[in-house]
Amino acid sequence: MTETTWIIAGAWISAGLTIFLFSFLYKDNPFFKMAEHLYLGAGMGWWFQVYLYSIWKPKVFEPLLGGDFFVLIPALLGLSLVTQFIPKISWISRYGFTFMMGYGAGMEIPAKLSTDFMSQIAGTIMPFSLMASMSGFDILNALIVAAGTICVLFYFFFSVEHKGSVKKISNVGIYFLMIYFGAAFGNTVMARFSLLYGRFDDLNTSAAASNFYATQIILAAIAAYFLIHSFMGKKGQAEEAH
Amino acid sequence: MKFIKNYLPLAMVMVVGLLMLASYYIPHKHSVDYVELMNKWENIVFAFAFLLGLLSLFVSHYGKIRRRHDGWGYSIFVFVGFFIMVIPALMSGGKQMIDGQVTGLGWSFRYVYNALSATMFAVLAFYIVSTAYRSFRIKSGQALVLFIAAFILILGKVPLGQMAWESVLGWTGYGIDRVIEWIMSVPAVAGKRGIMIGIAIGAIVTALKIIFGIERQYMGKD
Numbered sequence: 081m082t083e084t085t086w087i088i089a090g091a092w093i094s095a096g097l098t099i100f101l102f103s104f105l106y107k108d109n110p111f112f113k114m115a116e117h118l119y120l121g122a123g124m125g126w127w128f129q130v131y132l133y134s135i136w137k138p139k140v141f142e143p144l145l146g147g148d149f150f151v152l153i154p155a156l157l158g159l160s161l162v163t164q165f166i167p168k169i170s171w172i173s174r175y176g177f178t179f180m181m182g183y184g185a186g187m188e189i190p191a192k193l194s195t196d197f198m199s200q201i202a203g204t205i206m207p208f209s210l211m212a213s214m215s216g217f218d219i220l221n222a223l224i225v226a227a228g229t230i231c232v233l234f235y236f237f238f239s240v241e242h243k244g245s246v247k248k249i250s251n252v253g254i255y256f257l258m259i260y261f262g263a264a265f266g267n268t269v270m271a272r273f274s275l276l277y278g279r280f281d282d283l284n285t286s287a288a289a290s291n292f293y294a295t296q297i298i299l300a301a302i303a304a305y306f307l308i309h310s311f312m313g314k315k316g317q318a319e320e321a322h
Numbered sequence: 323m324k325f326i327k328n329y330l331p332l333a334m335v336m337v338v339g340l341l342m343l344a345s346y347y348i349p350h351k352h353s354v355d356y357v358e359l360m361n362k363w364e365n366i367v368f369a370f371a372f373l374l375g376l377l378s379l380f381v382s383h384y385g386k387i388r389r390r391h392d393g394w395g396y397s398i399f400v401f402v403g404f405f406i407m408v409i410p411a412l413m414s415g416g417k418q419m420i421d422g423q424v425t426g427l428g429w430s431f432r433y434v435y436n437a438l439s440a441t442m443f444a445v446l447a448f449y450i451v452s453t454a455y456r457s458f459r460i461k462s463g464q465a466l467v468l469f470i471a472a473f474i475l476i477l478g479k480v481p482l483g484q485m486a487w488e489s490v491l492g493w494t495g496y497g498i499d500r501v502i503e504w505i506m507s508v509p510a511v512a513g514k515r516g517i518m519i520g521i522a523i524g525a526i527v528t529a530l531k532i533i534f535g536i537e538r539q540y541m542g543k544d
Contacts, residue, residue: 090433097434101441105448110396117396119438121403124376126435129408129427133416135369139362154363158370162377170542174331176367177540182335183364185529186342192529196522200515221508228509232516253516255467260513262468263505266475269454272447279444282437 088291095286095294098279103302109309111302154179204229228256332535339533406430471505478502 081089100115143151161176163169207214207222214222231253234246242250287295342360345353383397391397410426418428460466477483478498487498531537 086429090429094433094437097437098441101438101445104445113393113396114399115438116442117399118403118406118434119442120379121400121405122407122430122435122438123403124379124400125404125407125411126431127372128376128404129411129416131369131372132411135365139366151366154366155370157363158367158373161367161370161374164374165377165381171327174327174541175334176370178331178335179338180364180367180371181532181540182338183342183360185335185532186339187346188529189343189526190346192522192525196518197526200518200522204515221504224508225512225515228512229515229519232513233519236516236520254464256509256513256516258464258468258513259471259505259509260511260517262471262473263475263510265450265454265468266472266479269447269450269472269476270479272443272450275440276444276447279437279441282440 088294091286091291092294092298095283095291096298098283099295099298099302102279103306106306109306111305200229228253232256328541331541332538336533336535339529343533403434406434471510474498474501474505 097115097118100111101119103109104112140151140155144155157176157179159176160172160174163172204226207218208226211219211222231249233253235250235253235257237246237250240246283295285291287293338360341356345357379400383400385391386394386397407427407430410430414420414425414427416427417425418431419425424432454472460469477487478501484498528537532540
């Protein structure tokens with residue numbers, strides 16, 4: 081097959097899969113389910129080859145062939161996980177899991193302590209050490225950030241009952257949380273929409289004459305399927321009623 | 323047997339966890355080497371954990387096909403999708419481009435995996451909008467604040483919204499870009515910081531519970 085043929089085939093497959101997934105917006109259907117399962121398999125296939133060529137081959141097979149048997153330790157720990165499929169010896173998988181848990185827990189403490197705990201507190205306090213060189217607006221902003229952070233922390237502080245002044249402070253905290261959630265929501269919406277534009281752009285490319293109108297033909301075919309399916313369904317219902 | 327089944331794995335968590343923790347704070351060549359070695363080992367073990375997930379998926383879908391379970395035909399596409407990616411990868415040695423030419427893996431990635439992945443997330447755009455319609459029914463002051471923040475963020479990122487802002491509020495001298503920047507760097511930061519500090523405390527406590535064997539649900543049942 082020539083390169084052009086591959087590109088045309090790609091346009092048809094890409095347009096087809098895109099339309100199949102979008103068809104779920106109308107209703108659940110076999111085309112969507114097929115594309116959904118294909119995505120699951122393709123995703124696993126992609127990560128399989130990533131691990132194969134970035135971990136198993138260079139970090140396990142090649143060192144073993146080169147006589148470095150030290151990598152057998154993590155390889156055996158990893159392989160122990162697979163014993164989950166054999167109930168009688170599934171306890172062996174604990175070694176793999178405990179290694180991952182120990183590593184994760186040990187790494188998590190300093191990482192969280194420095195990036196999410198200390199640096200966040202530092203980021204809140206630091207501006208006050210530079211107040212002499214700050215404008216009035218910047219000082220106000222620094223105060224809002226500090227007060228807001230404290231109010232939010234009050235909201236998450238459950239060791240005392242939320243009543244009286246504690247309740248008032250935690251209520252202010254909720255407003256700051258709402259602003260953050262609103263901003264995060266707005267950003268997520270826009271990120272999803274930019275993906276949507278990308279898919280429409282791809283469909284537009286596949287709709288070109290050079291791609292033999294892939295988008296239009298697949299779209300018409302799936303619309304015809306829904307029409308026929310709907311017609312057959314109504315006919316079946318009418319027959320059942322009689 | 324209980325020693326091998328229970329105590330030894332728990333001891334392993336404690337030793338690995340405490341050594342990882344200590345290595346971070348000990349500025350010595352041995353601790354740096356230890357962290358590097360553990361990082362490498364973790365990569366290898368994690369890759370095998372992926373294999374566990376893959377085998378589990380295959381066993382589940384193979385079972386459906388073998389038993390002719392409802393919708394078993396779709397399960398075939400899981401295997402089709404897997405081989406669409408893996409066979410070209412094996413042929414091209416995991417490379418998407420060779421000498422400026424797109425390989426079979428590059429083709430599969432672009433026209434199959436990327437198309438499916440991007441569309442799957444793009445579909446969520448519609449559901450987010452429908453969720454927004456339900457959640458943005460303003461019933462309280464807090465919901466109003468959430469709505470305003472989200473609305474400004476969305477408005478400011480589309481040209482039409484920017485034009486609308488300019489025509490209505492242009493006289494204030496504050497462009498929507500500046501307002502968004504202020505929201506993101508002042509009140510939103512305060513909300514985010516509170517959450518991050520809370521998560522950090524929770525994560526540290528959980529990690530300590532795991533290291534000292536108080537939390538051991540991941541060990542499963544005897």
